[in-house]
């Protein structure tokens with residue numbers, strides 16, 4: 001029996017792990033353990049996602065919670081090490097680029113346990129982002145690298161990673177999106193009137209710089225003269241908004257909501273006139289859905305969303321944000337709609353490809369070794 005241990009910790013991990021857990025559950029001879037680090041712990045950031053995604057309850061919750069990067073990373077490592085020693089998996093799968101990802105991968109590599117990184121190879125080339133450091137380090141110490149797009153393979157090869165470790169499998173988050181889109185459409189939140197722009201902001205570079213956050217909100221308030229602004233607020237952003245004295249409403253038609261569950265948020269993306277975000281995953285989801293996306297960052301680790309998709313970088317240029325958004329609204333055309341052929345391998349079968357590689361590992365290991 002092959003034993004696979006999955007580590008998840010933060011909201012964007014859950015929709016990536018869910019299809020891999022399902023794909024491996026439908027194979028024989030695999031035992032799975034799910035460890036939640038507790039990096040995200042609010043029900044709105046974690047529990048509701050497990051329910052909606054149909055994920056099993058975690059076998060272990062390390063309960064690490066929030067803290068500085070060093071505190072959080074160290075707490076995950078310290079709590080995960082005994083769990084790993086006790087459960088002795090054949091392979092650990094880690095997801096994405098959050099602190100839980102690199103912390104778990106480091107523990108594995110020091111104990112000689114094989115690690116697979118799902119969503120490997122993405123690079124923004126901006127080392128001021130904590131996620132970029134997490135990606136670089138995780139990829140260097142992983143044994144199996146599952147990339148969502150061919151640019152990821154190129155990045156890894158340039159960093160000296162051998163071809164044999166790299167597996168271009170496609171985008172697991174799109175597996176989840178495709179599976180749940182029909183249900184999501186039935187979960188459209190009541191009280192949201194079209195046309196609207198959907199906004200999410202949570203990157204430290206945008207929300208921890210308070211004068212800049214004020215500037216962003218003022219731009220959104222101006223923009224709300226043209227359409228409603230629907231803004232589900234991440235807990236980090238909520239704290240910062242409190243600090244600058246913005247509560248309930250960020251301007252007459254800027255509607256600040258609590259963080260939304262997966263299905264409700266996906267439903268909102270499908271009907272948005274435009275999405276304004278600094279998230280990584282939302283750049284990909286809007287590309288798949290054919291909904292215009294403006295990313296409030298200078299760079300992206302997901303360049304395929306620029307070349308094949310609907311994403312545009314507006315950086316810190318608020319004039320560009322206003323003008324591009326106005327241009328999108330002026331087009332007066334409906335959005336392109338979901339398309340499994342828009343990006344190669346973003347077709348709903350990425351997790352099955354990962355499962356096939358994982359099972360292949362088992363048969364390689366079972367072969368008699370040369371003397």
Ligand code: UD1
Nearest residue numbers: 010011012039040041042045066067098099130131235236
């Ligand atoms: C983390 C990831 C980021 C990802 C994001 C998605 C890292 C370095 N960052 O950022 O890549 O895009 O998750 O959400 O791993 N908080 C709560 N409840 C929670 C979780 C957090 O209130 O359930 C608050 C805490 O005050 C905490 C703050 O949000 O200090 C930030 O949480 P943290 O896990 O440090 O990073 P995120 O900003 O969520």
